[in-house]
Amino acid sequence: xxxxxxxxxxxxxxxxxxxxxxxxxxxxxxxxxxxxxxxxxxxxxxxxxxxxxxxxxxxxxxxxxxxxxxxxxxxxxxxxxxxxxxxxxxxxxxxxxxxxxxxxxxxxxxxxxxxxxxxxxxxxxxxxxxxxxxxxxxxxxxxxxxxxxxxxxxxxxxxxxxxxxxxxxxxxxxxxxxxxxxxxxxxxxxxxxxxxxxxxxxxxxxxxxxxxxxxxxxxxxxxxxxxxxxxxxxxxxxxxxxxxxxxxxxxxxxxxxxxxxxxxxxxxxxxxxxxxxxxxxxxxxxxxxxxxxxxxxxxxxxxxxxxxxxxxxxxxx
Numbered sequence: 467x468x469x470x471x472x473x474x475x476x477x478x479x480x481x482x483x484x485x486x487x488x489x490x491x492x493x494x495x496x497x498x499x500x501x502x503x504x505x506x507x508x509x510x511x512x513x514x515x516x517x518x519x520x521x522x523x524x525x526x527x528x529x530x531x532x533x534x535x536x537x538x539x540x541x542x543x544x545x546x547x548x549x550x551x552x553x554x555x556x557x558x559x560x561x562x563x564x565x566x567x568x569x570x571x572x573x574x575x576x577x578x579x580x581x582x583x584x585x586x587x588x589x590x591x592x593x594x595x596x597x598x599x600x601x602x603x604x605x606x607x608x609x610x611x612x613x614x615x616x617x618x619x620x621x622x623x624x625x626x627x628x629x630x631x632x633x634x635x636x637x638x639x640x641x642x643x644x645x646x647x648x649x650x651x652x653x654x655x656x657x658x659x660x661x662x663x664x665x666x667x668x669x670x671x672x673x674x675x676x677x678x679x680x681x682x683x684x685x686x687x688x689x690x691x692x693x694x695x696x697x698x699x700x701x702x703x704x705x706x707x708x709x710x711x712x713x714x715x716x717x718x719x720x721x722x723x724x725x726x727x728x729x730x731x732x733x734x735x736x737x738x739x740x741x742x743x744x745x746x747x748x749x750x751x752x753x754x755x756x757x758x759x760x761x762x763x764x765x766x767x768x769x770x771x772x773x774x775x776x777x778x779x780x781x782x783x
Contacts, residue, residue, distance in 0.1 A: 470564045511530060514566065516557055516560065533678055533686075537645070538646070579595075582764075589680035592764075601691065601692060613655070621665070627654045627666050631671065632647070638675070638756065653677075656683075657670075660687075661694070667704070674690055676749075676751045676756070745778055
C-alpha cells in the first residue's frame with residue numbers, strides 16, 4: 467500500500483529462520499482485512515499530507531484535522547524553533563524510511579527527535595513513539611462509541627473532571643475557550659469510562675491538555691491510554707502508588723549522586739517529594755515554559771520513564 471520494501475536477512479539455524487518466516491507469513495495473512503480501513507485512517511496522518519503535497523504534487527489534498535494548535539497557535543517562536551528546516555529533515559526521513567504505520571525507526575529517527583520535532587508533526591511523532599497509533603488503528607471507532615454509549619451518564623469521576631477543566635494549562639488560549647474545554651472534557655470522560663478502576667486522577671487534565679495542543683481527541687485518548695498503561699503505571703491511580711514509589715527512588719538517586727545537596731535537605735528537614743511530586747505527575751507541564759516541556763515529552767516518549775528522573779536531577783543540579 468505504501469510501496470515500502472523491506473529485506474530481512476536471517477542469520478542462524480535454518481529451522482529457526484523457517485519458523486520465524488512461517489509465523490510472519492501467518493501474521494501478514496491475518497492482517498490483510500485491516501487494509502480495507504487503511505485509507506480513511508491514513509487521512510488522519512500529517513505525514514501522508516506532507517508526501518501528497520510535496521511528492522505527488524496533490525495540491526488539493528486538505529491537511530488532516532489536528533490539535534488545538536492549528537486554531538490557537540503553538541507556544542514558542544517558530545523562527546527561533548526553526549520549524550521549516552526541521553520539517554524538511556522529517557520529510558526526507560519519511561521518503562527514505564516510510565511513514566506513520568510503516569515507518570522504520572532507526573538511529574536517525576532518534577537523532578531527529580533530539581534535534582527537535584516540528585509542531586505540525588509532533589502529534590504524529592508522539593503517537594509513533596508511544597505506540598498509540600497502532601492502538602488507534604486496531605480500535606477504530608471505539609473512542610466515539612465510548613462517548614456515545616455513555617452520553618448523559620454521570621459518575622464521581624465526571625464530577626471531579628468538571629472541577630479541574632478550567633485549571634488545565636490556563637496560560638494557553640484554547641483553555642479559555644469553549645472549544646478547548648469541550649475537547650478536554652470529552653477525552654477525560656471517555657478515559658474514565660474506558661478504565662473505571664482509574665477513572666480520573668488529578669494532573670491527568672494537565673497531561674491531556676498538553677496532548678490536545680498537537681492531537682485530535684481520538685489521538686489524545688489512545689496516547690493517554692498508553693501513557694497510563696505502559697509508561698507510568700500507578701501514577702494516576704486512586705492511591706498513586708506508582709509515583710509515590712518513584713519519589714522514594716528519586717530521593718535515593720539524589721542521596722547517592724548529590725551528597726552535599728542531600729545533606730542540606732536532611733539537615734533542614736526538607737521533604738523533597740513535596741517539590742518533585744508535581745514534576746513527575748504533570749510530566750513537567752506545570753513547572754516549565756510549555757515549549758521546554760514539549761521537548762521533555764519528545765524525549766520521554768522515546769526513552770521512557772528514566773527521562774523524568776534525568777530531568778528532575780538536572781533541575782536540582
